Amino acid sequence: MLYLYQTFISAFFSGSLNLISFSKRSLGGGSNSLLTRILSLLFLTIVCVLCLNCQVVLAHRPHDVVTRVELSPTFSQDQTLYIIVRNNLFKSVNRGDSWARLTNGLDTHGELQSLAISNSDKKILFISARESGIYRTEDAGSSWIQSNSGLADLNVHLVVISPQSSTTVFAATATKGLYKTDDGVSWYQTIPDVKITAVAFSSDSQTVLASDELGNFYRSENLGDTWTKIATLQRVGSIRAIVLEPDFSDSQTAFVATEKDGVYLTQDGAYSFQPVNQGLSDRRIMDLLTVSDKDNYTVLASTWNDGYWKYNSDRRTWIQSSKGLSRDKMGDELKLPHFEDLEISDAFATDGIAFLGGFDGLFRTEDSGSDWIELETLSTATIIDLEISLDYKNDATLAVASYVGGLYISEDGGTTLTPINQNLFLQRFISSSSRDDEEAQDPRRFFDLAFSPSYSSDHSLFATILWSRFLRSTNNGRDWSIIQLPREVRGLTMAISPNFAVDKTIYISTQGGFVFRSTNSGRTFKEVSKVDSQINNNSPSLVLSPTFTVDKTLFATGGKGIYKSVDRGENWQLLTEGKIQAGSNIQLAISPNYPEDKALVVSTSNGLFLTHDDGRTWQEIVDPALGEEPFIEGVAISPDYVNDKTFLVSVRGRGLLRTVDQGQSFQPLGNQFLSLSKVHNIPSAGYAVQFSPNYAVDRTLFGFGSATSEIFKSTDGGNTWDIISVQRNETGQPNFIQSVKLSLALHYRKLVKGLLVATLAGGIAYLLLRSVRRRKISFLRDEG
Structure with a gap:
């Protein structure tokens, strides 16, 4: 078949040129004859259509859903981060430019749900999976051991590690409430039968705040051993994140991300709240972070649809900064968030590096969010x-x-x-x-x-x-x-x-x-x-x-x-x-x-x-x-x-x-x-x-x-x-000759019909012009 196409294109080229040459001889008009121009224009039009028909550019490869992102606490030095992408755990040691797959010990049955890294020991991480509970690593992900002793529900959707101690960890379950471990191995229940959705540690005291899917807030003064329910945010959905200011023990200031109604501020330790949503057009908050710089602070957020936001504390307004972020329409079809986990470098105030995971992949910024680039996670060369x-x-x-x-x-x-x-x-x-x-x-x-x-x-x-x-x-x-x-x-x-x-x-x-x-x-x-x-x-x-x-x-x-x-x-x-x-x-x-x-x-x-x-x-x-x-x-x-x-x-x-x-x-x-x-x-x-x-x-x-x-x-x-x-190789765009051959192959029937019509039209035009020329010659002879 390919040989037939090659023969056809050769015949097409030579036939067209011969027809033009014949037209010149027959009409005696040279290169400026009307028929020559018609046939030349027809020929060039067909070739251009063929070539343009072959230039196809895709907006995006298959989407790679990144649900969790965790950065090393010393990311600015070791450039290490971890992600959960399509239920795979990947690790990068070069800022996400390449990835290694981590599997040893992760004998999971359900979906990977939560990932946490210790701020005090970067080699310690916890990961949870539906139906399989919690796994712990002490060698930066090279090997994992299951850590479920004491858990009555293995559907763990949230794991949070204390910034002061890698052995103080909370695990939130779907039906049996909140669990705590003091040794990283054995768990005991601290809040029963409530679906906790966010936990935050104070960095300068033993205070811990927690919240649930109904907007209720709980406070502990002894690192989570006992809790008091202190407040409720009405009609906001679940609480997605709680972020305490570094001086929380003095300022009692924290920001809260809600499922349906944006961001709230508390300045009395979560007993009362006020909305801070000026300028925030997408109030479905997925993640929330704060960055302290001397006397100022910056609040960063990711939202379901619009991506990355900064809160200007002086102007008290939110500013969207999502240049380079992309969405996939399948996210809307499946009713899944376009953006989720947001993480920043430990030197964010100076290096401006942040990562944002979402339905369409993983994105990185190196200028505090002004511009984002997408990183390849699940390589097309896998x-x-x-x-x-x-x-x-x-x-x-x-x-x-x-x-x-x-x-x-x-x-x-x-x-x-x-x-x-x-x-x-x-x-x-x-x-x-x-x-x-x-x-x-x-x-x-x-x-x-x-x-x-x-x-x-x-x-x-x-x-x-x-x-x-x-x-x-x-x-x-x-x-x-x-x-x-x-x-x-x-x-x-x-x-x-x-x-x-x-x-x-x-x-x-x-x-x-x-x-x-x-x-x-x-x-x-x-x-x-x-x-x-x-x-x-x-x-x-x-x-x-x-x-x-x-x-x-x-x-x-x-x-x-x-x-x-x-x-x-x-x-x-x-x-x-x-x-x-x-x-x-x-x-x-x-x-x-x-x-x-x-x-x-x-x-x-x-x-x-x-x-x-x-x-x-x-x-x-x-x-x-x-x-x-x-x-x-x-x-x-x-x-x-x-x-x-x-x-x-x-x-x-x-x-x-x-x-x-x-x-x-x-x-x-x-x-x-x-x-x-x-x-x-x-x-x-x-x-x-x-x-x-x-x-x-x-x-x-x-x-x-x-x-x-x-x-x-x-x-x-x-x-x-x-x-x-395996050296990566991708099929590029066809060259000119390949484009013509390819278009002939793809549009053979249409092209044959078009050529027949064009040939018929050209023949009719030729006969008409020849008739006109003969009449003109006859007229000149009669006049002579």
Whole structure:
């Protein structure tokens, strides 16, 4: 097809020039003839339209929701900060210019909710998660231990550390009130059965203030051991933050952020309040800070929609300063705040550095908020899938896909990775898209990647993106064709027939449960069936029997667990109930000896499961090494499973574990600080750990899971790992010739119609002009 387009454009250019030349000769008029001008103008107009049609600029990449930000108390020296982004904990030691993912010990099940760093010891942090309670680190996030002793409710939404002591900490729960620890380990209740939403310590006394979701205020004079309810702010919603002045014990001055009615000031220790909202157009306060400079103070706030505000204490008015901050319309659709956590450098008065997290990402200012820039957090170069050629023994080939826009291939076992996204121009995706939000987001969000089982002979490589499109290459990824599926669907997971060289069969399952099949190597797809939709944003998993041609068997995941088909995907039977059905993030691994052992290994958020009878019964695998109620993030089964009985599991917070006895026992494998699991909330079908097809001989494994653009390789069965950097590459704008060819490809039918009309019009004009010329010559002859 590409050759046809190239031929067409060549013919178009030469044909147009020949027509112009012919017109000159026929009319005898030279370069100033009217027809020449008409045809030249027509030609230039078409070319300009073609080129302009190819210039597409996106306003923004996929949004990265940053809900919490914490800066080191010595940020001006160590440049360290932590963020929670899409339920991932990231750390930066260079002011947010690059990030590391922190996972060791964080075996959480629910959403990360609160993050706090000690002012007295910057290596101590606390983090909380829904359903999993509180975790504590004493090594700046390298490792975490659970700290829930005494808590009656593990849904902890707020953790606050005393500025004087890293062991005095408060934790606010959803239903059981406020808890305190004096040693960082054991907790006891201090305010019962109230949902506390803000806590503030006095820096020069033992006074602590707290408030709840109903606007009530509580005061303690003994570091929170006992409390007195002292006041209520009516009709303001919950209290979002309390900020005490440094001399609170003398001035009794504090500022209060409310959910619905802006900022209030108290000058009597929270017994009475007065609003300070002059100039504040958005009164949905999300965070509040004060900056003291000698005798003056500055109040800073973040608001739901408008971002960053400063309070001028001399003029007693608020001034918005949000240049460079951005919003995403999806925030409004989901009714989520555009801006949340605001944090400032310990030297803010001199360096002007602050950070603001929000729905659209993380922003930084270096001039006290006059100008903001967005920082990349979840990198578009984050690896989301890695696949290995079945002929790896001979071709040493693997392919890698990134979060947005990047595809790479290596033919030397990962030593060098070459981009293979050269012709995946953005225009090819935008033009065929029916989704409105892709005007603001790059649609090239890769979801799955696969080699043809007969890659060594057919050189075919396949990929899918998040929405509705299948990509196909038959020349090792140098060129790609894009196939639109029959309906708009999300989350495309592929499975390819082991006998692909003969049956040309490819399956695609989706988050909505729709199953598609191609029997012509992916040129076209047909919808064949449907299973229950995935829950939330879970990615589907799909595997085929190694003897699919004979037994016609597939396994898929859906909203109720695991499904089986024995008629090539036409009909499905639900195999699971109980813990598997209630779980999420399900991944399937099928035994290479499935025809004999009928074995599948299944990883879920509710644990690890194994069947040896084709899914009729399931055994939950329990082992101390996996932990209690483990969240199994991924699974991979050895291609030599019939002999080595080996499979690997990635356990949230515990890393990679290996069994060599079909799950009877497990041992930790490799570096515990290495994240070999998919980055949370970046949907993809990728398996974060994969065996070389020649594993029995080469002992090679590959994996991914870093916050940066890199993959991991082991050649000793996973005991040690090498890090392979993937050089970031993005497909740029097409050049002039590429733009013309691309527009011809995208608008072929319209262009042909246009050229036919233009040719007809030109022919008519030519005949009319020729007739006029003949009459003119005849007239001159008659006059002569």
